[in-house]
Amino acid sequence: xxxxxxxxxxxxxxxxxxxxxxxxxxxxxxxxxxxxxxxxxxxxxxxxxxxxxxxxxxxxxxxxxxxxxxxxxxxxxxxxxxxxxxxxxxxxxxxxxxxxxxxxxxxxxxxxxxxxxxxxxxxxxxxxxxxxxxxxxxxxxxxxxxxxxxxxxxxxxxxxxxxxxxxxxxxxxxxxxxxxxxxxxxxxxxxxxxxxxxxxxxxxxxxxxxxxxxxxxxxxxxxxxxxxxxxxxxxxxxxxxxxxxxxxxxxxxxxxxxxxxxxxxxxxxxxxxxxxxxxxxxxxxxxxxxxxxxxxxxxxxxxxxxxxxxxxxxxxx
Amino acid sequence: xxxxxxxxxxxxxxxxxxxxxxxxxxxxxxxxxxxxxxxxxxxxxxxxxxxxxxxxxxxxxxxxxxxxxxxxxxxxxxxxxxxxxxxxxxxxxxxxxxxxxxxxxxxxxxxxxxxxxxxxxxxxxxxxxxxxxxxxxxxxxxxxxxxxxxxxxxxxxxxxxxxxxxxxxxxxxxxxxxxxxxxxxxxxxxxxxxxxxxxxxxxxxxxxxxxxxxxxxxxxxxxxxxxxxxxxxxxxxxxxxxxxxxxxxxxxxxxxxxxxxxxxxxxxxxxxxxxxxxxxxxxxxxxxxxxxxxxxxxxxxxxxxxxxxxxxxxxxxxxxxxxxxxxxxxxxxxxxxxxxxxxxxxxxxxxxxxxxxxxxxxxxxxxxxxxxxxxxxxxxxxxxxxxxxxxxxxxxxxxxxxxxxxxxxxxxxxxxxxxxxxxxxxxxxxxxxxxxxxxxxxxxxxxxxxxxxxxxxxxxxxxxxxxxxxxxxxxxxxxxxxxxxxxxxxxxxxxxxxxxxxxxxxxxxxxxxxxxxxxxxxxxxxxxxxxxxxxxxxxxxxxxxxx
Numbered sequence: 001x002x003x004x005x006x007x008x009x010x011x012x013x014x015x016x017x018x019x020x021x022x023x024x025x026x027x028x029x030x031x032x033x034x035x036x037x038x039x040x041x042x043x044x045x046x047x048x049x050x051x052x053x054x055x056x057x058x059x060x061x062x063x064x065x066x067x068x069x070x071x072x073x074x075x076x077x078x079x080x081x082x083x084x085x086x087x088x089x090x091x092x093x094x095x096x097x098x099x100x101x102x103x104x105x106x107x108x109x110x111x112x113x114x115x116x117x118x119x120x121x122x123x124x125x126x127x128x129x130x131x132x133x134x135x136x137x138x139x140x141x142x143x144x145x146x147x148x149x150x151x152x153x154x155x156x157x158x159x160x161x162x163x164x165x166x167x168x169x170x171x172x173x174x175x176x177x178x179x180x181x182x183x184x185x186x187x188x189x190x191x192x193x194x195x196x197x198x199x200x201x202x203x204x205x206x207x208x209x210x211x212x213x214x215x216x217x218x219x220x221x222x223x224x225x226x227x228x229x230x231x232x233x234x235x236x237x238x239x240x241x242x243x244x245x246x247x248x249x250x251x252x253x254x255x256x257x258x259x260x261x262x263x264x265x266x267x268x269x270x271x272x273x274x275x276x277x278x279x280x281x282x283x284x285x286x287x288x289x290x291x292x293x294x295x296x297x298x299x300x301x302x303x304x305x306x307x308x309x310x311x312x313x314x315x316x317x
Numbered sequence: 318x319x320x321x322x323x324x325x326x327x328x329x330x331x332x333x334x335x336x337x338x339x340x341x342x343x344x345x346x347x348x349x350x351x352x353x354x355x356x357x358x359x360x361x362x363x364x365x366x367x368x369x370x371x372x373x374x375x376x377x378x379x380x381x382x383x384x385x386x387x388x389x390x391x392x393x394x395x396x397x398x399x400x401x402x403x404x405x406x407x408x409x410x411x412x413x414x415x416x417x418x419x420x421x422x423x424x425x426x427x428x429x430x431x432x433x434x435x436x437x438x439x440x441x442x443x444x445x446x447x448x449x450x451x452x453x454x455x456x457x458x459x460x461x462x463x464x465x466x467x468x469x470x471x472x473x474x475x476x477x478x479x480x481x482x483x484x485x486x487x488x489x490x491x492x493x494x495x496x497x498x499x500x501x502x503x504x505x506x507x508x509x510x511x512x513x514x515x516x517x518x519x520x521x522x523x524x525x526x527x528x529x530x531x532x533x534x535x536x537x538x539x540x541x542x543x544x545x546x547x548x549x550x551x552x553x554x555x556x557x558x559x560x561x562x563x564x565x566x567x568x569x570x571x572x573x574x575x576x577x578x579x580x581x582x583x584x585x586x587x588x589x590x591x592x593x594x595x596x597x598x599x600x601x602x603x604x605x606x607x608x609x610x611x612x613x614x615x616x617x618x619x620x621x622x623x624x625x626x627x628x629x630x631x632x633x634x635x636x637x638x639x640x641x642x643x644x645x646x647x648x649x650x651x652x653x654x655x656x657x658x659x660x661x662x663x664x665x666x667x668x669x670x671x672x673x674x675x676x677x678x679x680x681x682x683x684x685x686x687x688x689x690x691x692x693x694x695x696x697x698x699x700x701x702x703x704x705x706x707x708x709x710x711x712x713x714x715x716x717x718x719x720x721x722x723x724x725x726x727x728x729x730x731x732x733x734x735x736x737x738x739x740x741x742x743x744x745x746x747x748x749x750x751x752x753x754x755x756x757x758x759x760x761x762x763x764x765x766x767x768x769x770x771x772x773x774x775x776x777x778x779x780x781x782x783x784x785x786x787x788x789x790x791x792x793x794x795x796x797x798x799x800x801x802x803x804x805x806x807x808x809x810x811x812x813x814x815x816x817x818x819x820x821x822x823x824x825x826x827x828x829x830x831x832x833x834x835x836x837x838x839x840x841x842x843x844x845x846x847x848x849x850x851x852x853x854x855x856x857x858x859x860x861x862x863x864x
Binding site: 035048050051055079081082083084085086090093094149152153156157160163164165166167170171172173262263264265267271272274275278279280 | 349353354357359363450451453454518521522525540541542543544568569570571572574575577578579581582583584737738745783
């Protein structure tokens with residue numbers, strides 16, 4: 001087990017280097033001027049060249065990559081060109097805001113997805129199955145940003161029950177777990193939970209149906225095991241695959257949704273990425289993508305480890 | 318012993334009852350901007366002119382201001398921190414500005430000629446401790462001939478340009494005065510072991526979070542990417558512009574539907590650029606939609622490169638005669654102004670051009686026939702456009718409408734649709750650059766606040782790419798002379814007359830297809846009073862009241 005863990009951590013290191021290289025390259029491959037946020041189009045060529053030198057964009061890509069990576073290793077992700085603020089604290093603040101939203105969306109999505117999936121799997125071809133399956137299909141089919149806008153129209157603009165945008169009456173900084181703040185989480189979290197809910201529901205339905213059809217279930221019933229006992233066996237058998245799917249969904253949620261966070265003006269990583277993309281703010285873009293990608297790598301590592309703990313049959317060579 | 322709690326509870330209740338009326342009366346104006354972040358607050362805003370509108374003009378002053386008090390007349394230049402200015406009759410590269418006395422920055426330090434020199438150096442002098450590269454782009458490019466500043470006495474400053482330039486006072490509306498004393502405090506608080514440039518950068522970052530200008534509003538709270546709160550500057554030098562509201566809250570909300578929902582749900586009182594199809598619903602709920610002519614031109618800029626179909630003036634004028642602007646106005650729900658040129662009739666720079674831009678397809682077809690085109694032999698044109706973008710209004714439906722409109726006059730229009738920032742970058746590179754991708758017209762909207770922005774950069778042979786935005790390489794000796802005449806006309810009336818001649822010739826030569834002018838729509842709660850939307854990119858938030 002320890003050897004497996006060490007091997008897995010060992011694999012993660014070159015993956016992280018690769019991730020850093022890809023983050024850096026992709027951003028520089030995109031067309032457009034990295035100084036566009038501080039250089040209006042009527043700026044002279046001389047001025048543009050002057051700023052390019054001042055910001056270090058006149059150096060070769062390998063030089064820029066080495067300089068950036070070296071600083072990143074020391075926790076310095078550079079400065080945003082558009083705002084002039086250090087990137088690392090901005091990204092970490094955004095990650096915190098997205099975490100808050102993603103965790104609630106995860107709870108809702110996993111709980112609802114699990115419920116629908118198990119109901120559908122247990123009561124196949126009955127009306128609970130059809131209803132649960134329909135909800136699952138809707139979850140993966142309906143564009144979630146559209147759903148978010150509809151929910152805002154209904155619950156904010158028409159009924160006035162919930163706020164339309166923002167991360168708190170005073171912003172995300174002074175967060176408190178009270179209704180005055182929590183109400184800002186409800187609509188974006190519900191919207192964000194829809195896709196994972198649908199995916200998990202459909203995955204679990206298929207898994208549960210497959211497990212229930214296996215011979216060992218017949219054997220357990222024949223032995224006189226109660227329904228609850230059988231249910232526990234089904235859960236344990238479905239867990240490794242479900243965990244893998246959930247882990248991926250959690251990773252996506254923690255990465256923030258550009259669309260949802262823009263619709264709700266939620267100051268998370270998605271909102272930050274949206275802003276960085278439109279402003280061609282390369283340091284901010286690179287820093288945010290790097291942090292999110294590394295997060296994903298670590299999360300996958302944890303999921304792999306958990307899977308092994310849950311299912312000893314999984315052999316890793 | 319008597320328990321103190323009931324007494325305490327009563328006292329608390331009494332205090333709350335006394336406080337509640339005061340709190341309820343706090344007049345707070347909450348504005349949702351289209352920007353995705355708070356525009357920079359250190360004196361030279363980013364995010365285009367929306368930045369100047371919300372974190373420039375409210376928090377800072379410049380030497381000269383735009384008059385934003387009238388809705389029914391062009392916005393003209395008025396004194397700001399400078400009471401008067403004049404060019405040296407013997408050396409027209411030198412200007413003397415007399416400054417306004419008794420002006421204080423928000424931190425209490427005095428405004429003087431030293432502050433002007435300091436602020437000029439922050440963007441022009443690389444050796445100045447306060448030099449900030451990040452502010453250079455949005456400032457230096459808007460005052461291209463300014464070179465230096467020199468103090469004559471505490472209330473007099475001399476500004477020097479590289480060549481005679483009558484446009485300088487207009488350009489100076491973009492140079493906002495930050496408090497040198499406040500910046501110095503931030504600088505002194507940085508680690509002395511850091512290199513000077515890093516200290517300056519850190520000082521500006523700290524200044525942006527705790528800014529000090531001299532404007533009618535002062536910063537009280539800044540949360541990056543979320544909100545900016547401003548309070549009135551009760552010691553403002555202009556009593557007519559001392560704010561009457563208690564707090565101004567600026568919120569970035571880049572998505573139009575989200576902004577509209579925030580207004581309808583009562584979360585904000587004012588939104589910029591509401592979702593176009595929500596205007597009816599907004600007005601039905603009692604909100605007011607303001608809009609006005611704005612110096613914001615939405616055109617096709619034409620190429621004069623070799624082989625371009627636009628080299629024939631008849632084709633250019635035909636295109637201008639064949640756009641159904643009234644139909645486009647209907648498509649946009651009334652949210653545009655119909656252009657007659659870069660500036661409207663009645664503007665000091667109008668000039669009465671002999672070519673009348675209107676919808677006259679018969680006249681257009683006649684011109685096209687003379688140029689050798691017909692329904693069987695249309696002229697093929699390719700236009701580079703964006704799918705979205707700041708100031709681009711609704712680029713896809715608008716361009717498609719124009720395409721259909723021009724089809725009736727023997728134009729076969731193709732589009733090269735690219736991302737907005739890429740289009741912006743291509744604009745600087747010019748029609749002859751490979752980035753034009755074979756396009757012979759480009760659709761980039763532009764501000765027309767001052768002569769250089771409105772006209773000169775598109776028509777002078779000195780502004781061919783990569784120097785500036787004469788993307789299409791339009792220009793000739795006659796136009797260059799008109800530009801020079803305007804640049805050298807130091808009397809305001811003479812300058813306006815020269816610019817009027819220039820504008821008239823530009824309209825006659827038609828290097829653009831003028832399609833629409835934006836009207837800067839905004840939706841505001843009825844309780845907000847005193848709103849004047851001038852014919853400008855900017856609006857004055859200081860005189861507003863809340864019922």
